[in-house]
Amino acid sequence: MLEKERKQAQFPQLEMSHLLYGDKEGFDKFIERQTFFDNHPLFKVDFNFFNKSRQDQILLNAQKTIEAVKNLDLANQKYYTPNILCPQGNFISTVHFAMVIPAFQVLASDDQIERWMPSLKNFYAFGCYAQSELGHGSDVQSILTVATFDKTTSEFIIHTPNVEATKFWPGELGLYCEFALVFAQLIVDGKNHGVHPFWIRIRDKDTHRPMQGVQIGDIGPKMGFAVKDNGYMSFDHFRAPLDSLLNRYIKVSSDGKVERQGNPKVGYASMLYMRNILCDQYTKFAGKALTVAVRYSLYRRQFKDDNKQEILILDYQCQQQKLFPLLAEFYACVFGSIKIKELTNENFNKITQQNDFSMLNLTHSILSAAKSNYTYFVANCAEWCRLSCGGHGFAHYSGLPTIFFEMSPNIVLEGENTILNLQLARYLLKQLQNTVSKPDSVPSYFQFLSTDTVKIQDVTTIQSLATLLGCNCSILTRYAASKFMAHSDLQDSWDTKSGIALAKAASAFIPYFNMICFIDTIQYKAKDTKEILTVLAQVYGITMLLNNFQGLLLKNQISSEQIKLLQDTREQLYPIIRRNALSLVEAQGLSDNTLQSLIAPKDGDVYENMYRYASQDNSLNKQKVHEGVTYIKKMKEVNAKL
Numbered sequence: 001m002l003e004k005e006r007k008q009a010q011f012p013q014l015e016m017s018h019l020l021y022g023d024k025e026g027f028d029k030f031i032e033r034q035t036f037f038d039n040h041p042l043f044k045v046d047f048n049f050f051n052k053s054r055q056d057q058i059l060l061n062a063q064k065t066i067e068a069v070k071n072l073d074l075a076n077q078k079y080y081t082p083n084i085l086c087p088q089g090n091f092i093s094t095v096h097f098a099m100v101i102p103a104f105q106v107l108a109s110d111d112q113i114e115r116w117m118p119s120l121k122n123f124y125a126f127g128c129y130a131q132s133e134l135g136h137g138s139d140v141q142s143i144l145t146v147a148t149f150d151k152t153t154s155e156f157i158i159h160t161p162n163v164e165a166t167k168f169w170p171g172e173l174g175l176y177c178e179f180a181l182v183f184a185q186l187i188v189d190g191k192n193h194g195v196h197p198f199w200i201r202i203r204d205k206d207t208h209r210p211m212q213g214v215q216i217g218d219i220g221p222k223m224g225f226a227v228k229d230n231g232y233m234s235f236d237h238f239r240a241p242l243d244s245l246l247n248r249y250i251k252v253s254s255d256g257k258v259e260r261q262g263n264p265k266v267g268y269a270s271m272l273y274m275r276n277i278l279c280d281q282y283t284k285f286a287g288k289a290l291t292v293a294v295r296y297s298l299y300r301r302q303f304k305d306d307n308k309q310e311i312l313i314l315d316y317q318c319q320q321q322k323l324f325p326l327l328a329e330f331y332a333c334v335f336g337s338i339k340i341k342e343l344t345n346e347n348f349n350k351i352t353q354q355n356d357f358s359m360l361n362l363t364h365s366i367l368s369a370a371k372s373n374y375t376y377f378v379a380n381c382a383e384w385c386r387l388s389c390g391g392h393g394f395a396h397y398s399g400l401p402t403i404f405f406e407m408s409p410n411i412v413l414e415g416e417n418t419i420l421n422l423q424l425a426r427y428l429l430k431q432l433q434n435t436v437s438k439p440d441s442v443p444s445y446f447q448f449l450s451t452d453t454v455k456i457q458d459v460t461t462i463q464s465l466a467t468l469l470g471c472n473c474s475i476l477t478r479y480a481a482s483k484f485m486a487h488s489d490l491q492d493s494w495d496t497k498s499g500i501a502l503a504k505a506a507s508a509f510i511p512y513f514n515m516i517c518f519i520d521t522i523q524y525k526a527k528d529t530k531e532i533l534t535v536l537a538q539v540y541g542i543t544m545l546l547n548n549f550q551g552l553l554l555k556n557q558i559s560s561e562q563i564k565l566l567q568d569t570r571e572q573l574y575p576i577i578r579r580n581a582l583s584l585v586e587a588q589g590l591s592d593n594t595l596q597s598l599i600a601p602k603d604g605d606v607y608e609n610m611y612r613y614a615s616q617d618n619s620l621n622k623q624k625v626h627e628g629v630t631y632i633k634k635m636k637e638v639n640a641k642l
């Protein structure tokens, strides 16, 4: 059945695979690592995983991590995507590699890097990133943990002054790590020098018990993240040595002299790294959900046509409306994320190698907006894919609930999305001002702000769509700026009068940015690839506009006829996507084991799959008569007495 679908694709799938992974090397590395997971018995998908207790899931995950550490170089970034996307569960090392090591690279001195990096990379020093507290997550500057310098011993006294100051949420803290990068207010001679990171041993090397003066534990079950030991930690006048302070940008001498150097915004640089991973690797989970939903929609039939043939659900226009805009958005986000990766790497190298912060603001702003947009998209996409699979989407054997659960926290962690959007809003206002006062300084990605009018013949071309999306964001930014400036107390105006307008303006930026990246990617491609990508870009651009054209409406830059034309055009493009849909999702090269789904195999019979699991493999059915039945008997006895 699916072979027929594969044959009707109108583009070379391998070229698309290379595009989706950046290049041939990226795709080959993905397949190489995926093959390892596919062939290793411990990494074979097991749906009984979801019948296990959290305790057993954690133990199984630990076993998998050890096996991975034995066989694979987990620190190698080229394999991050398959390491995250392929196995069931997630390795114990994710926070350590994605947050702790990058923070070290940015915040530690050369001496500290030389001393710690080898053991960080080989797990001898395994740490978590302990920034958030019970009372403060987003507002890092207000955290309450203190590190008070004691001149008499040249040590820092790390202390949790109250319950609110308890470190809360750090992944890998609850059970596993021996070290923590603890963020605390640095106090020297009674003066507060702001929040800084301290690298501290928190568990004993031999016994793994918390060090004296430290209390640690797991915070309990969550929605998703079952195998992740998000933890809590408090300190009771814990003494940490002088060089525990990561001191590339701030130094405290043994007699208590404080010396600062470099840009105080350096702390952002390491967070950018994790946000980049969220944009790059985690966006691929939307592709995984789409593969399941599209394949299943090509197996599943409901209702008969005039010829008494049952209709494939993907042939229904309403099903296409659920999945095709998401498919187009997936491609847009992948191409956007490739550009973002380039920006992040350039910025990271400039900071770490040349002490050059010239790209930090631009990178931080784009990345904040992208992290916010992409993580919303992935969770939303997983949920719609689940809904598009009807009842079976609700079962773990579809693979879809897990994607939704595991991706949802990304909306909140590493910078809560609304707050990140507002950070872009600040940058948009600044650049809007610059378009008048310093037009040459406006980065190319923000030059759309210089105008709030458009003159376009055909609104449906990809170039026109990019112009319209830019103009929409420009008008919304001007509107937000006027709301913001209308009050004399600017802080109050920002917080309580213009937040909605500011967030709305910011959320209109990434659709424009993605569209530009999409057009860039299409430009140099061969004819067939270019044609299908152009269709996807159109569907993406139209969808983004139809979702939010409020700015264009405010200044009469779009008419009701044009809106109708956009709607009609999108519908006319769906049959082209329908024909190519399977190959567009299969270009990701995801194996059945990676998909972790019984309802979307590469080949085979989905109903046989589901029936086999329920009737033969489901561990709950292994007992001939389940022990729960004893209680049913008791219920009968109780009822009999009534």
Ligand SMILES: Cc1cc2nc3c(=O)[nH]c(=O)nc-3n(C[C@H](O)[C@H](O)[C@H](O)COP(=O)(O)OP(=O)(O)OC[C@H]3O[C@@H](n4cnc5c(N)ncnc54)[C@H](O)[C@@H]3O)c2cc1C
Binding pocket: 095, 129, 130, 131, 132, 133, 135, 136, 137, 138, 139, 168, 169, 170, 171, 225, 230, 409, 412, 413, 414, 415, 416, 418, 419, 422, 499
């Ligand atoms: C699964 C998971 C893993 C995590 N891992 C780690 C980790 O490894 N290390 C670590 O240190 N932390 C970790 N965290 C904590 C995480 O970083 C914080 O939860 C996150 O930064 C959000 O902060 P918050 O909880 O304080 O949310 P809040 O800031 O309290 O947000 C609550 C609501 O208030 C709104 N809000 C707050 N301020 C503003 C404002 N200025 N303007 C408009 N709206 C506002 C938000 O938009 C949101 O709707 C993790 C969290 C989760 C869920």
